[in-house]
Amino acid sequence: MKKIFVLDTNVLLHDPQAIFAFEDNEVIIPAVVLEEIDSKKRLADELGRNARQISRLLDGLRDLGHLHEGIELEGGGVLKVELNHRSFLRVQEMFGEMSNDNRILAVALNYHLEEIEKEAAKQVVLVSKDVLVRVKADVFGLKAQDYLSDRTVEPSDLYSGYINIHVHPSIIDEFYTYRFLSIKSVPGASKLYPNEFVILKDEMGTSKSALLKVSSDGARLEPLFLSNEAVWGITARNAQQRMALELLLNDDIPLVTLSGKAGTGKTLLALAAGLSKVEDEHKYKKLLIARPVVPMGKDIGYLPGEKEEKLRPWMQPIYDNLEFLFDTKKSGDIDKILMGLGSIQVEALTYIRGRSIPGQFIIIDEAQNLSKHEVKTIVSRVGEGSKIILMGDPQQIDHPYLDTVSNGLTYIVERFKNESLSGHMMLEKGERSKLAQLAADLL
Template identity: 65%
Template sequence: MAKIYILDTNVLLQDPLALYSFDENKVIIPAVVLEEIDSKKRYMDEIGRNAREVARLLDDLREKGKLHEGVKLPNGGNLVVELNHRTFDQMKKHFIDTTNDNRILAVALNISIEQKEMKKNEEVILVSKDALLRVKADALGLKSEDFLSDRVVKFDRMYLGYEENWLSPEKMDLLFEEKRLPISEVKTSHTYPNHFYIFKDLANGTRSALAMTDKKGEYINLFLSQQEPVWGIKPRNVQQKMALELLTREDIPLVTLAGKAGTGKTLLSLAAGLYQTEDLNKYKKLLVARPVVPMGKDIGYLPGEKEEKLRPWMQPIYDNLEYLFNTNKSGELDQILAGMSSIQVEALTYIRGRSIPDQFIIIDEAQNLTKHEVKTILTRVGEGSKIILMGDPKQIDHPYLDEYTNGLTYVTEKLKHRGESGHIKLEKGERSGLAQLAADLL
C-alpha cells in the first residue's frame, strides 16, 4: 500500500538526507517546515549547517520541476512542498493555539481526511523526532512514527568490544600452550579485529583466560594483561585491563570507550596518554578536548581570556590531572602544566581546519557530537597520531541526538570491522560505591 509521509522540521535538521529515506512513497514537507528551517540557516553550528544543506537539496530538486506540484526523487518516490491543507477548522476543537507544531498537525490531519473522503488507499504518516507531537497526532487519530533511519544500531545491541565464551579443556590447554587459537576453533558470532574474549573452562568454571583477536580477525591470541601501573594507575577490573591494552597499543590508532559515569574512561585515557607522551616519548603532545555543551541551563558568557573562559568546561579534565599528578595545593597543577608544554587542554571549537600529527588525542564527552562533527574531528588526525573518543551514550545533552544516533555510537559501529580501531564498554564503576549506586539506579 502506498504511503504519504509528512516530515517534521526536526527530522530534516537532524538528517537532511531524510528526504530520500522513504522508498517509493510520497514525501510531504509542509510550508511551515520551510519557515522553521529558514530561521535556522544562519546558525553557526550543526543545526545551521543542516538547515543550509536542506535548502541546497531542495534547490537542486527544484531544477526538476515545481516543488508544490511534486517532483520525482531518485529512489522512485515523490516530494511535495505542501502549500494547501492548512485550514485550522478541524484542529480548533482539539488544539486552539496556532503554533508551528499545530500547523504541521493541521496539514497532516487535513490530508488524512481528504484521503478518506476520496477513498484513496494511501496511508498518511507523520514523522517526527518530537515525542509530544507524536502524542498529539495519536490523539487526533493520525499515525505517527519516529525517524529511525539515522540509527546505526538497533535497540540494546550496541557493540561491547568483548564477550564471554566457553572452551573445552582441550582447547583451553591449546590456548595456553600455543598462545593462540584460530577463530574457527571458537563458537562466536563476532569475527571483529581487536575483539576481546573472556574464556572459561567447560570442565572447571574457575579456570579462565583473557584473549584478543588479531588485527585481521583470523586468530585469537592469549592476552597477558599489563601488570605494571601506567602513570600510577592500575586497572581494577577486566574491562579496564582491556581498555588499557587498547590505549597503549601503537598499532591501534583509534580507540572508542563507552561507559557510565565513574567507570574510569577519562582517568585511564589520561594515564595512558601521559605515559606514552612523557615517559616513552612516542608522541610529541597530549591533546585533550571536549565539546562545549552545557548540562541544564547555560551560564552565559564568561569573563577573561580563552584559558579562563574554558576552565569551567574543562574542569573534569583538570580534576583527573590533579589526581594523576597528586597535587594538593591550589594552583599547583597550573604550574606543572605551564612547565610541561606537551599537554594541551582545549575546546573542540578550535579543532576545525587543523592537522594534528604525532599527538595523543583524547576527545571527552564524544556522545554529544553529531556524525558530521565526529567525522570532522577524525579527518584532522595526522600521521603518527592516536585518538581516543569516549563518553556515555546514555548521558546526552544535545537536543537532536540520542543513544543510537550520536557520534560516539556512530564511529564505534561503523569502524568495528577495521583493524585500526578498538572498542570497549566499561561496565563497573570504580569512582565510589555511591557513584556506582547512582549510575545503576537513578
C-alpha cells in the same frame, strides 16, 4: 502499499538527506518547515550547516519541476512542499495555540482525513524527532514515528568490544600451551571483529578462564600484549578496564572508542595512557584533550575572562582527573604543572575545526554529544602518527536531536568495528566509589 510521510523540521535539521530516505513513498514538507529552516540557516553551528544544506538541496530539486506540485525523486518517491493544506481548525480546537508544531500537525492530520475517504487510502505518517509532537499526533489517532533511517544499530545490539564464550577446558589449556588459538578452533568465535576481546570460560563450571584478543587480521586469538601493571599510577580494577588499557597503549590501533556510564573510569584511563605515551615513552609530541561545549560550536563568549577562563568550567572534569593523576595538593598546582610541561593541551572542540593534528595523542571526551558529521570532522583532522580516543556515555545525551543509537560515538563504533585500525570497549562496572556505583544503578 505506499505511504505519505510528513516531515517535521527537526528531521531535516538532523539529517538533510532525509528526503531521500523514504524509498518510493510520498514525502511532504509543510511550508512552515521552510520558514523554520530559514530562521536557522545563519547559525554557525551544526544546525546552521544542516539548514543551509537542505536549502541547497531543495533549490537544486526545483530544476525537476514545481515543488508545490510534487517532483519525482530517484528512488521512485515524490517530494512535495505543502503550501497551505486546508484548515487549522481541528488542531486549534484541541490545542488552541497556532504554533509551528501545531501547524505541521495540522498538515499531517488533514492529509490523513483526506486519505481515509479514498477507496485506496494511503497511510499518513508524521515523522518527528520531537517526542511531544508524536504524543500530540496520537491524540488525533494519527500515526507518528521517530526518524529511524540514520540508526546504525538497535539499542539492544550495541557493540561491546568483548564477548564471553563458554568452551571445553581443553581449549583453554591449549591456549596456555601455545599462546594462541585459531578462530576456527573455538566454537562460537566465527563472528568476531578485529581487536575484539574474548573471555573464555570453562563450560564445566570451574574457575578456569582466559582473556584473549582477536588479531588485527581477524584470524586468531592472541594473549594480551600488556600485563596488568600500573600505568601512570593507575591499575585496571576489572577485566573491561584492563582490555581498555590494552587498546589505549597499543600504538598499532590509532582509533579507540570507549563507552560506559559515569564512574567507569573512561577519562582516567585515557589520560593515564596518554601521559604514559607522551611523557614517559615520548611516542607522541603532545597530549591534546578536548570536549564539546554542548552543543558543539556554541559560542562561549558570554562567560567572563579570557579564553582559558571561559573554558575552565567546561573542562573542569578533565582538570579533576589530571589533579588526581599528578597528586596535586593545592588549588592551582595543576595549572603550574601543565604550564611547565608544555606538552599537554586542553581545548574545546570549537577550536579543533580546520586543524591538522599529526603526532599527537588526542582524547575527545563526551563524544556522545557529537553528530555523525561532527565526528567525521574530528576524526578527519587526525594526522600521521596520531592516536585518537573518543569516549562518552550514549545514555547521557544533551543534544536535542541525538539519541543512544544516532549519536556520533555509537555511529563511529559501529562503522569501524570491522576495521583493524580501531578498537572499542564498553565499560560497565563503576569504580569511582560504592556510592557512585549505587547512584548510577538506582537513580
